[in-house]
Amino acid sequence: MAPGVITLSGFLGTDTRTINEIIFDDEMTLSALNISAEELADRMDYFQQKSFDSFEGSIRVDEVFEVETEVVRGYLPCPFMHSGVYRKSFTVVTNTISGKSVRYSALNIHLIKAHHFFEGRESHFRLEPALLIEVLWHK
Secondary structure (H helix, E strand, O other): OOOOOOOOOOOOOOOOOOHHHHHHHHHHHHHHHOOOHHHHHHHHHHHHHHHHOOOOOOEEEOOOEEEEEEEEEEEEEOOOOOOOEEEEEEEEEEEOOOOOEEEEEHHHHHHHHHHOOOOOOOOOOOOOHHHHHHHHOOO
């Protein structure tokens, strides 16, 4: 989780809470919004998979979302010591109704689905559960 071990900036940012506290707080947010971590991760994966089919930049998905995935060389392991590695890819989903966007990696999808971990405050790849839900569902 520390900077420079798996990623240059690590997974905790400036957060002083324990990993369990971070996960608990984010699970409370999800519960209040009536979405599970698994549902959210599946939705993120849905957009990523759709955009993998496009080799020419962004694509329109479900008439509302602009999606683009950039794949770079290499893989990242799970910091929770799960077996397997995750492709270095970054997906940007823009909700064209609200104009808001989110950016996430393949590792983020795994961390959310398997561990309910959105990373610590001010972590480079921290994802706010409420913003993800706002962008990925056009309500």
